Amino acid sequence: MGEPTLNHYLALSAVLFAIGTAGVFLRRNLITILLSIEVMLNAVNLTFVAAGKYWQTVDGQIIVFFVMTVAAAEAAVGLAIVIALFRHKETLSPDAFTTLKW
Amino acid sequence: MSISPELIAQLGVIGFTFFMLLNSAAVLVLMERKVAAFVQQRFGPYLVGPWGTLQPLADIVKLMFKEELRPLAADKALFYAAPILSATAAFAAFAVVPFGADTTFFGLLDRPIKLQAADVNVGLLVIFAITSMGVYGIVLAGWASNSKYSLLGGLRSSAQMISYELAYGLAFAAVIMMAGSLSLSEIVNAQSGYWLGFIPKWYLFLQPFGFIIFLIAGVAETNRAPFDFPEAEQELVAGYHTEYSSMSFALFFLAEYVNMVTVSAVATDLFLGGWHGPFPLPAGFEWIWFLVKVFLLLFFYIWMRWTLPRYRYDQLMEFGWKWLLPAAVINLLVTAFAIIYFRW
Amino acid sequence: METFAFWILAAITVMASVLVVGQRNPMHSVILLIVSFGALSGLYMLLDAPFVAAIQIIIYAGAIMVLFLFVVMLLNAPTEDAPTGYHAKMLGGAGPRRFGVVLSFVLVLQLAWILRDLSQTPLTPPGETEKAMTVYDIGVKLFREYAFAFEATSVLILVAMVGAIILARKETR
Numbered sequence: 001m002g003e004p005t006l007n008h009y010l011a012l013s014a015v016l017f018a019i020g021t022a023g024v025f026l027r028r029n030l031i032t033i034l035l036s037i038e039v040m041l042n043a044v045n046l047t048f049v050a051a052g053k054y055w056q057t058v059d060g061q062i063i064v065f066f067v068m069t070v071a072a073a074e075a076a077v078g079l080a081i082v083i084a085l086f087r088h089k090e091t092l093s094p095d096a097f098t099t100l101k102w
Numbered sequence: 103m104s105i106s107p108e109l110i111a112q113l114g115v116i117g118f119t120f121f122m123l124l125n126s127a128a129v130l131v132l133m134e135r136k137v138a139a140f141v142q143q144r145f146g147p148y149l150v151g152p153w154g155t156l157q158p159l160a161d162i163v164k165l166m167f168k169e170e171l172r173p174l175a176a177d178k179a180l181f182y183a184a185p186i187l188s189a190t191a192a193f194a195a196f197a198v199v200p201f202g203a204d205t206t207f208f209g210l211l212d213r214p215i216k217l218q219a220a221d222v223n224v225g226l227l228v229i230f231a232i233t234s235m236g237v238y239g240i241v242l243a244g245w246a247s248n249s250k251y252s253l254l255g256g257l258r259s260s261a262q263m264i265s266y267e268l269a270y271g272l273a274f275a276a277v278i279m280m281a282g283s284l285s286l287s288e289i290v291n292a293q294s295g296y297w298l299g300f301i302p303k304w305y306l307f308l309q310p311f312g313f314i315i316f317l318i319a320g321v322a323e324t325n326r327a328p329f330d331f332p333e334a335e336q337e338l339v340a341g342y343h344t345e346y347s348s349m350s351f352a353l354f355f356l357a358e359y360v361n362m363v364t365v366s367a368v369a370t371d372l373f374l375g376g377w378h379g380p381f382p383l384p385a386g387f388e389w390i391w392f393l394v395k396v397f398l399l400l401f402f403y404i405w406m407r408w409t410l411p412r413y414r415y416d417q418l419m420e421f422g423w424k425w426l427l428p429a430a431v432i433n434l435l436v437t438a439f440a441i442i443y444f445r446w
Numbered sequence: 447m448e449t450f451a452f453w454i455l456a457a458i459t460v461m462a463s464v465l466v467v468g469q470r471n472p473m474h475s476v477i478l479l480i481v482s483f484g485a486l487s488g489l490y491m492l493l494d495a496p497f498v499a500a501i502q503i504i505i506y507a508g509a510i511m512v513l514f515l516f517v518v519m520l521l522n523a524p525t526e527d528a529p530t531g532y533h534a535k536m537l538g539g540a541g542p543r544r545f546g547v548v549l550s551f552v553l554v555l556q557l558a559w560i561l562r563d564l565s566q567t568p569l570t571p572p573g574e575t576e577k578a579m580t581v582y583d584i585g586v587k588l589f590r591e592y593a594f595a596f597e598a599t600s601v602l603i604l605v606a607m608v609g610a611i612i613l614a615r616k617e618t619r
Contacts, residue, residue: 004452009493011561012456016463018553023467031472031518035479038510039463042486045502053493058579061498062588068505069599073606075510079517080613086521087616092472180477224581227500234508238480241512245473245519257519264512284581 009050016043030082030092034075041071116197116219123196127359128158134404141408165355168348173248180246185346185353188239192360195232198225199367200287202377202389218287225286226278229368230271233323237263239357240325240332243346258415259325259332265422266322266329272430273316276437277305277372286368290376304375311433313373315426317399320365322422324358327407331415366399367392374399452492458485472518476511483507497581 016039023036045064052060082092089096132147132154139146147154172181200218222228237260244256281289295303306313322329346354370376370392379391413421462482469475483506490499588596 003449004492007561008452008456009489011557012459012489014557015460019460019463019467027467029472031514032467032469032475035466035472035475035514038479038506039466039482042483042506045498046486046489049490049493049495049498052579053495056579058583058587061495061579061584062592064495064498065501065584065588066592066595066599068501069603072505072510073603075513076606076610077613079513080610083517083521083614092521177473180473222496224496224500227497227504231500231503231508234504237508237512238515241515241519242477245515253519257516260512260516264509 006050006054009046013043013047013050016040016046028093028095030085030094031079033094034078034082037078038071038075041067119196119201119219120193123193123360123363124356126363127356128162130359130362130400130404131158131161131355133400134407137401137404138408141405162352165348165352170348170350175248177246177248180242182350184239184243184246185350185357186239187242188236188357189353189360191232191236191239192357192364195229195236195364196360196367198222198228198286199364199371200290200376201367201392203385205385205388222285224284226274226284226289229364230267230274233270234264234267236357236361239354243354247346255332262329262332262415262418262422263323263325265419266319266426269315269422269426269430270319270323272427272434273312273319274368274372276309276312276434279434279437279441280305280308286371290371290378293375294378300380302375302378302380304373304378306373306375309373309433309437311429312437313369315430315433316369316373317402318426319430320369321403321406322418324361324365326358326362326403328410328413329418330407331412331418362400362403363396366396366403369399370395448492451488455485455488455492458482459489473515476514476518479514480507480511483511494579497584 020036020038020040020043023039024033027033027036045067048060048063048067050060052058052063085097086092135157136146136154147157150156150160172178197219240263241256241260244252244254244259247253247256277289278284281292283289283292293303293305297303301307321327325332374395377388377392379388379394382388383390459482462478462485466475466478466482469478483502487499487502487507490496490502
């Protein structure tokens with residue numbers, strides 16, 4: 001096993017993304033779903049930084065900066081929605097919020 | 103990697119830094135009680151050792167022999183992890199703080215080494231990052247104790263810390279702009295030299311408001327008076343460390359004092375010129391200036407605690423967001439203007 | 447040395463992420479995610495990106511996760527119950543379990559096939575010297591070419607702040 005190559009980082013990123021996606025689909029708790037989304041965003045960040053290092057450009061790191069900011073904004077609004085929903089129904093399970101279903 | 107004398111010296115510096123931080127916490131315990139006593143016109147501890155100098159030893163021994171309690175419903179892993187996290191963050195932040203000029207230890211080494219545990223070129227960001235991690239020790243302590251005083255104290259304390267982190271960061275952003283580097287050694291070296299032959303080129307004179315904002319934010323960050331509402335004895339029993347005893351409490355205690363030392367050391371490096379003093383000392387002894395300045399700042403810290411009344415929690419938050427943060431932003435803007443138009 | 451660090455950090459990241467997704471107690475999930483972020487920060491340092499490593503800790507682990515922690519503590523988020531009834535059959539029944547095992551086996555086979563087939567691309571393309579990517583370079587590019595995105599992001603944050611406050615506000619008559 002030599003030095004970690006770009007392939008290693010991309011594979012790690014893919015694994016993390018898959019774990020995050022599995023979390024979004026399988027968990028029945030709103031906060032854990034939001035946490036899995038953060039895992040996915042981090043996987044994407046890792047891809048950007050690795051690719052930035054490969055192409056010897058600083059753009060990778062700049063995009064990561066923006067992704068982090070957007071993730072912060074999204075986490076804030078997502079959690080505010082979770083709080084509002086919790087106030088209504090006292091539960092964090094997404095199965096309780098089905099009024100928009102057929 | 104070959105074992106060179108520089109490597110051994112560097113490891114020695116790391117060990118020495120850790121050891122001195124532990125000692126400084128012990129010295130601060132005594133200093134706090136003595137200064138408090140003199141402010142309140144009484145003697146401090148004077149029974150143990152000459153002028154009470156062995157008092158910290160007695161305190162530590164007492165804490166070690168106490169019974170280690172834990173509430174039954176407390177989350178066991180988090181309950182024990184919280185003080186460890188606090189103490190680790192406090193010590194780790196000091197790793198990038200330089201406390202003396204490059205030295206060859208009086209000719210023992212061939213090349214000079216820095217008196218710093220680790221020189222990262224984004225040193226200041228590392229300190230900021232580790233300070234943000236210190237919030238977790240308090241939040242987790244408040245939650246894991248499963249008691250209402252602890253939870254309230256933990257929540258308030260962490261909200262206070264993250265609010266004042268903003269002003270803290272903006273205050274040192276102005277210094278970064280002036281020095282042009284994020285590395286603490288380079289910032290200190292940018293403050294060497296004199297104007298008119300005798301006024302040292304410290305950033306204190308160029309950025310007085312930045313210094314004041316940094317100190318106020320630093321005091322709030324370390325949860326010391328007048329911003330110590332979250333651990334106020336009269337209001338919240340003892341806030342987030344109510345349920346802790348013996349060595350866990352000692353770790354929180356230690357973390358608080360080491361945080362004080364770190365904030366004072368960073369303020370010295372950023373604004374007071376680090377180890378550059380009004381008159382230069384012989385080579386190899388510059389760290390004495392650093393020590394004097396840190397000691398003065400620590401004395402100021404303790405003096406403030408026993409002189410000023412405590413801020414109420416909403417006053418505290420209002421001050422942080424409505425007064426200190428805009429002041430820091432305006433300071434940054436004025437610094438930017440000055441740099442562009444006067445080419446500092 | 448770098449290889450060793452990479453494998454350790456990658457292992458910590460994957461382990462922590464798997465546990466985040468698998469934990470019952472949301473508080474433990476948040477703490478494990480912070481551990482995962484710490485390991486990721488180490489990986490960024492290995493990729494010569496100290497600025498990103500620092501702001502990963504400052505912003506993600508230091509601010510966003512504190513937000514999550516506050517919400518978990520204030521809502522006293524209940525630990526998730528074991529799935530019952532319909533969900534127990536869908537997620538935990540024998541049929542779906544076997545299907546899941548087959549699917550993961552297929553996934554692992556696909557990953558192994560793909561990864562073995564690629565030519566190994568070194569992180570530094572041969573023939574080019576390593577350019578230093580300092581914080582100064584990031585700043586210059588950020589405020590020149592990406593200035594619009596920067597300003598748009600600040601408006602985004604403002605909008606998110608206002609939105610979050612309004613959504614989470616208590617109904618006052």
